[in-house]
Amino acid sequence: MRVILPRLRSVQTFLDFYSQFNPSPLSIKQFIDFGRNACEQKSFIFLRKELPVRLANIMKEIALLPEVLLTTNSCSQVSQWYAKSFEDIIQFEKSEPTPKILQNFCNTLVMIRNRHSDVVQTMAQGVLEMKETYGDSVEATMETSIQYFLDRLYMSRISIRMLINQHTMLFGQLNEDKGRHIGCLDPTCDISAVVRDAYENSRFLCDQYYLCSPELKVTEHNEIDNLLPINTCYVPSHLYHILFELFKNSMRAVVEHHDHDKSDQLPPVRVLISRGHEDICIKMSDEGGGIPRSSVDHLFKYMYSTAPQPSKSDYYTVPLAGYGYGLPISRLYARYLHGDLILLSTEGFGTDAVIYLKALSDEANELLPIFNKTSSKFYKATIPTGDWSNQVLRHINAPRVLRRRMQKQ
Known part of the structure; x- marks a missing residue:
């Protein structure tokens, strides 16, 4: 430039x-x-x-x-x-x-x-x-x-x-x-090693508070060349941040859902690492009881998660304890290089969290906010613009609009 x-x-x-x-x-x-x-x-x-x-x-x-x-x-x-x-x-x-x-x-x-x-x-x-x-x-x-x-x-x-x-x-x-390492980048980042590192540190916190913790089961699948473990060029600290947050949430959910006083047979947290042509996917699955579908989107909202103060059940000892910013910022870390983080919950059973990373380093571009007329108008908008929920509202209101048109005719 x-x-x-x-x-x-x-x-x-x-x-x-x-x-x-x-x-x-x-x-x-x-x-x-x-x-x-x-x-x-x-x-x-x-x-x-x-x-x-x-x-x-x-x-x-x-x-x-x-x-x-x-x-x-x-x-x-x-x-x-x-x-x-x-x-x-x-x-x-x-x-x-x-x-x-x-x-x-x-x-x-x-x-x-x-x-x-x-x-x-x-x-x-x-x-x-x-x-x-x-x-x-x-x-x-x-x-x-x-x-x-x-x-x-x-x-x-x-x-x-x-x-x-x-x-x-x-x-x-x-x-x-x-x-x-080249700066903070690892050209051959061993994903399973970062997974185990994040798990061990999360497990330490879980053991400190609950005196028990679920085991970890890791599976890898390489669709491209069958080479294991799966390596990629990435920022290990970013991936660790995402995994650490997810493991903390999963472990707490598993222990509390299965009554940690009788936890000899806690179900493990399972992680699948899969490499495809476009993406590397890391799926973390737990049996922590899941959450209602209506609550999933709230987990990524700052205004929603900052409302409650830290409770006694919060065993988090990281700087963001009590603010509930772990998941929103973890998703930003994933999206920063055009990946993503999504949650899929089965209420009553457990939750799957999927991290997407770009498989090709030349496609992993920074996703940067740009200030322009469009972004500035957003702050003045009375109705959220460019949001998927507008489509839902439009669909819900469609019969009402149709009736009005018929009445006018």
Whole structure:
């Protein structure tokens, strides 16, 4: 992306300028190809333009948030963090990539990453503050706007951290031989190994609280070349985050559904890893009693999941305990590189969670939020737009509309 910078007078002018540009999504293949022939100067030149674009795009959306959320202390804090980080990055706009500048740039990226480490928790707290202040007066359309925004904010955050991590791990002071890893990417990520790692850590938490835990059964199927274990080029930390959250949910459901006081024969959590031509699928199946179909969609809603405070049955000891953001953000991690996460529940029996990953690295492109007229109109819409539920409502209302037309005739 080539950007010609005019004479700028203020940070706001910078913000208006950079928000005109769309982010440049990268694929896993591009990350890997660059990392294998890493050039710090090229990375610096790309990031000093790309990071301000990504920051400016999401900052414009922060300004469009409903006043009831934007004015909370927590949301104001997040807004200030983004403004400060944007200001820090644009200082390098016209800098020559000398060794000193490159070192300062890398240090600045580390500082930005640390500054934004609590963005998810702080925004979650902002939503709680809003609900405590306004309660049931928060309109459904406002909830839809906040859901839309939080998905985009957290996806933007994932993408920015990915760029920062790649640069700092390849060129930072702590850069060291990490074996086959290229930055935070593993070109031959053993999926079953990540599954077992996430399981063992989740099992430790489950054992701590319930004094028991279900076993793990892993099956692999490779439709392409029959080679096992199944390897792929991916970000192991992203996959671990998704699996860890799913295992925690499954284990708790299994133990509580089968009465953990008499749990000698707990049914196992089963994981199937399958490689096809387009996707790699990881299906996690439990016998934890499932959940009603009407509740499945709520599990991915921030406004819904932030309502209750942590209960005694919450054995989570991770930073997001009590906010219920685990599943929504896990789905964003899966979707970030054009995968997905879906839940299929059989009420009374159990739940299947399916993680989809792109099988080909050149098809695993970043999915990035873009600020434009369409996205800005969404925050002003009185009725949710571009949503599948509109089709359902249209179908439900069809007989009513038809009767009205017949009456007019």
